[in-house]
Amino acid sequence: MKTYTGGCHCQKVRYEVDIDNLTEVMSCNCSICSKRGWLLTFVPSSSFRLLQGAEEVTTYHFNENKINHIFCKTCGTASYGSGSDSTGNVMMAINVRCLDNVDTTALQINHVDGKNF
Numbered sequence: 001m002k003t004y005t006g007g008c009h010c011q012k013v014r015y016e017v018d019i020d021n022l023t024e025v026m027s028c029n030c031s032i033c034s035k036r037g038w039l040l041t042f043v044p045s046s047s048f049r050l051l052q053g054a055e056e057v058t059t060y061h062f063n064e065n066k067i068n069h070i071f072c073k074t075c076g077t078a079s080y081g082s083g084s085d086s087t088g089n090v091m092m093a094i095n096v097r098c099l100d101n102v103d104t105t106a107l108q109i110n111h112v113d114g115k116n117f
């Protein structure tokens with residue numbers, strides 16, 4: 001397990017996240033992932049600590065409102081999000097592009113056909 005730091009572009013939103021063996025990320029072609037350009041990994045909410053910026057973010061909902069698409073009100077960066085898995089556990093979606101000192105070109109990208117789910 002390794003602790004990464006990350007956040008939005010203007011630095012108002014900062015977090016720490018514990019990720020076990022970050023070698024792969026998910027790229028999804030659904031309506032919002034494709035427009036946002038996310039590379040995602042998922043962790044339990046207990047592995048995520050918002051260090052600053054709780055008042056600096058706002059949340060976008062669409063469809064069934066199941067996923068909290070959280071983004072910085074100032075710079076618009078969507079550095080993380082949240083939602084519940086099938087058993088009700090809160091999971092955090094981490095935008096790996098927003099982590100500090102991660103070379104995303106070294107990661108395996110798993111393409112997910114979310115558009116057709």
Ligand SMILES: [Zn+2]
Nearest residue numbers: 008010072075
């Ligand atoms: Zn920002």
